[in-house]
Amino acid sequence: MKKILQDLSFAGLENLMEQWGEKKFRAKQIYSGLMRGKKISQIPALSSELKGRLLELYEDEPVKIISTLRSSDGTEKYLFGLSDGNIIEGVLMKYKYGNTQCVSTQVGCRMGCKFCASTLGGLVRNLSSGEILSQVLTVNALHGGNEKDRAVTNIVLMGSGEPLDNYEEVLSFLKNITASGGINVSARNISLSTCGLVPKIYSLADEGLPVNLTISLHQVTDEGRARTMPVAKKYKIAEILKACSYYFQKTGRRYIFEYSLIAEENCDKEHAEALIKLLKGKPCHVNLIRLNEVEERELKTVTEKQAYSFLESLTKGGLSATLRRQIGVDVGGACGQLRAGYLKKGN
Secondary structure, three states, X not given: OOXXXXXXXXXXXXXXXXXXXXXXXXXXXXXXXXXXXXXXXXXXXXXXXXXXXXXXXXXOOOEEEEEEEEOOOOOEEEEEEEOOOOEEEEEEEEEOOXXXXXXXXXXXXXXXXXXXXXXXXXXXXXXOHHHHHHXXXXXXXXXXXXXXXXXOOEEEEOOOOOHHHHXXXXXXXXXHHOOOOOOOOOHHHEEEEEOOOHHHHHHHHOOOOOOEEEEXXXXXXHHHHHHHOHHHHOOOHHHHHHHHHHHHHHHOOOEEEEEEEOOOOOOOHHHHHHHXXXXXXXXXXXXXXXXXXXXXXXXXXXXXXXXXXXXXXXXXXXXXXXXXXXXXXXXXXXXXXXXXXXXXXXX
């Protein structure tokens, strides 16, 4: 597998061109082409000699769409092929305020959460920052966007993988995608979801990138959380809350707790009361999610009535909470489902 040119920042491209004895403006031509989702071979301003030299070292198309599923609600789910033959997936969700793309940060995942299809095959490898970025560039170009008039307006790092388990590459991605002169997505339009890797939450807080921090909570006690999330055996809820408080102090951004409603597991009146007691008064929001059932797991979702009843209990108790609209269910909306199905068929 060759290198990924999209791993480089604009300054990195300038340094490369300087090392190769090329004019400084070549870096701008390359950068502009990449930000428009073009392959190296498709950048028109480059000479065939320079293209050839780049293609000797760098992948022409590090991420490509090999399958697209379109939901009846307008959601698009993509199966991406990587240069080494690995497969990842992503989703484009369409809202009134813009288009949100969910990106993957790893091939597979090693966190082992029982409600997630991404973990079924374990972790294969980390994605590079350029492979994460290329997911956005590819979909943005597919929908007619460019670096100045984006079709992708918001980004959530909630696809396959645990972002903070691939910290350095994810951090590089965040810096590159928010850089002026590039695709320039505001950090405030980016959400990063973690199962709660406490030391990395502190590290991210110190970076000065005010992305929206989202914590996969899903339970009100460490014992209950450990039944579906192995990470709970290492990091306790109290430690996570302390790290979230630090994140708020450093960034001024309220944090969000994702809470998947699992039948007979975490959605009765007692759990609602415990969640209120745990979070009331904190600068946070609770995002309730009706579980997307995974074929290989025994966990079941709740009824619509149960979901709204739990939501009502939280809001009456003084918590800021919403119930996420279900989208993409008819195309395997849950993280990892499309890839798992593709691999299961022997592809």
